Amino acid sequence: MADHRPDHRIAAILPCRDLAASTAFYERLGLTLDSDYGDYRILSDGKGWHLHLRHESSTPGPPDNAFGLYLYVADVDAVADRVRELVIEPGAPHLKPWGMYEFVVSDPDGTLVRVGREA
Secondary structure, three states: OOOOOOOOOOOEEEEEOOHHHHHHHHHHHOOEEEEEOOOEEEEEOOOOOEEEEEEOOOOOOOOOOOOEEEEEOOOHHHHHHHOHHHOOOOOOOEEOOOOEEEEEEEOOOOOEEEEEEEO
């Protein structure tokens, strides 16, 4: 059985060109700013999402950004409603062939962000 202790977790460190724009984008998805160290910010949602944003002016932008995140959440529709105009696929969230109910958006630097849950 997997260990689900709160002190046992992983967090992505995501480079970004514009910390303010990236912070605002991830706040719309439901994260809040926990710590601001100038060129490094830590965000979380208090339920298990943790993201570290690091300013890096050479971060590749769209379409060259190869980074991606998958945010698991029970209420996919509620999160989709927060960013409806940014959802890439019309009418999403959808049930995908791989068994996930999800939608996709792109952050300000072109990072692919999938938000979903098991169907």
